[in-house]
Amino acid sequence: MTALNSIAVIGAGAWGTALAGVAARAGRNVILYARSAETAKAIAAKRSNPKLPGVTLHASIEVTNELKRAASADAILIATPAQSLRAAVSALAPHLSDGAPLVACAKGIERGTHKFMTEVIAEAAPKARAAILSGPGFADDVARGLPTAVTLAADDEELAKRLVQALGSATFRPYHTTDVRGVEIGGAAKNVLAIAAGISVGKNLGASAQAALTTRGFSELARLGRAFGARSETLVGLSGLGDLILTCSTPQSRNFALGQALGRGLTPPSGKLAEGAFTAPVLVELAAAENVDMPVSTAVADILRGAVTIDEAVEGLLTRPFKAEG
Ligand SMILES: NC(=O)c1ccc[n+]([C@@H]2O[C@H](COP(=O)([O-])OP(=O)(O)OC[C@H]3O[C@@H](n4cnc5c(N)ncnc54)[C@H](O)[C@@H]3O)[C@@H](O)[C@H]2O)c1
Numbered sequence: 001m002t003a004l005n006s007i008a009v010i011g012a013g014a015w016g017t018a019l020a021g022v023a024a025r026a027g028r029n030v031i032l033y034a035r036s037a038e039t040a041k042a043i044a045a046k047r048s049n050p051k052l053p054g055v056t057l058h059a060s061i062e063v064t065n066e067l068k069r070a071a072s073a074d075a076i077l078i079a080t081p082a083q084s085l086r087a088a089v090s091a092l093a094p095h096l097s098d099g100a101p102l103v104a105c106a107k108g109i110e111r112g113t114h115k116f117m118t119e120v121i122a123e124a125a126p127k128a129r130a131a132i133l134s135g136p137g138f139a140d141d142v143a144r145g146l147p148t149a150v151t152l153a154a155d156d157e158e159l160a161k162r163l164v165q166a167l168g169s170a171t172f173r174p175y176h177t178t179d180v181r182g183v184e185i186g187g188a189a190k191n192v193l194a195i196a197a198g199i200s201v202g203k204n205l206g207a208s209a210q211a212a213l214t215t216r217g218f219s220e221l222a223r224l225g226r227a228f229g230a231r232s233e234t235l236v237g238l239s240g241l242g243d244l245i246l247t248c249s250t251p252q253s254r255n256f257a258l259g260q261a262l263g264r265g266l267t268p269p270s271g272k273l274a275e276g277a278f279t280a281p282v283l284v285e286l287a288a289a290e291n292v293d294m295p296v297s298t299a300v301a302d303i304l305r306g307a308v309t310i311d312e313a314v315e316g317l318l319t320r321p322f323k324a325e326g
């Protein structure tokens with residue numbers, strides 16, 4: 001198995017910066033790319049990123065604004081928001097060597113096209129080899145070296161294993177799989193469902209309601225996954241149930257925090273990326289096209305577009321006909 005000695009990270013936000021630290025701790029040569037020259041300069045000079053307050057950048061991480069330099073790495077992690085993935089990969093594509101491993105680290109589905117993250121990579125950089133990294137992990141925890149486990153998926157199992165070897169350490173444990181679609185669906189859906197959990201907490205509906213919503217949310221995540229051929233071990237694994245539990249349980253999640261603010265009747269925090277708000281309408285469209293029932297996600301999408309009030313959505317969910325569990 002040829003080692004991947006150098007890792008580049010595109011997107012110097014919270015997650016990209018945390019992942020650069022992961023790769024550095026695993027002993028790789030790391031290049032962190034920031035789109036803005038000014039941002040790259042500031043991060044390099046201060047050895048810190050305002051998106052991750054209180055975290056010092058590993059001494060060995062090189063910060064650059066040159067895409068060509070980033071493209072020279074053995075593997076490249078793309079840590080932009082999901083809706084920016086296509087632009088980021090399209091800009092990178094002309095500089096890539098054939099077969100370059102590109103790992104999507106965003107959680108979402110592209111609006112308009114309904115494409116999953118590795119599908120966007122395949123279209124924007126057809127000569128690259130796509131993979132996806134997803135699972136329960138807050139950038140802040142990961143950057144501080146707290147124990148985290150994630151899933152790393154690629155169609156090519158050998159590539160997934162090489163990426164695991166390149167990124168894994170005693171504090172960051174990636175598990176490999178070839179179930180790319182299962183991983184992508186878990187990561188995208190859990191953000192939408194976390195908004196619902198946040199709303200229920202913001203509305204003071206109680207811990208029992210939060211558990212019910214998380215569990216019924218998992219049911220619809222798994223239904224959509226099965227419709228796309230996802231494996232059950234992936235759906236109940238780190239990138240599915242694992243990330244759903246994390247994100248539905250704490251306001252440390254930006255998606256949960258968005259829902260909590262809505263539930264309290266407050267304006268959601270500004271400047272914080274909550275991917276679920278972008279994914280909700282696409283997820284619902286995708287589910288409808290596959291004839292999959294996703295009532296909790298639909299309620300979130302309806303609330304976000306102002307089609308129903310929170311009270312109407314809650315009543316709508318609670319007055320659905322009784323049915324067998326499944
Ligand atoms: N923050 C977390 O805890 C965390 C954990 C796991 C996964 N993620 C996922 O990672 C993705 C990014 O989240 P984040 O928290 O880092 O967001 P963020 O807002 O902190 O950072 C996003 C970064 O991407 C950059 N960017 C945007 N478009 C770009 C482009 N075309 N080229 C290069 N850079 C570009 C922005 O300048 C910004 O620095 C999301 O999909 C999120 O769901 C985040």
Ligand SMILES: O=P(O)(O)OC[C@H](O)CO
Binds near residue numbers: 138
């Ligand atoms: O802050 P959130 O809601 O984007 O969640 C971050 C990670 O996806 C948790 O695994």
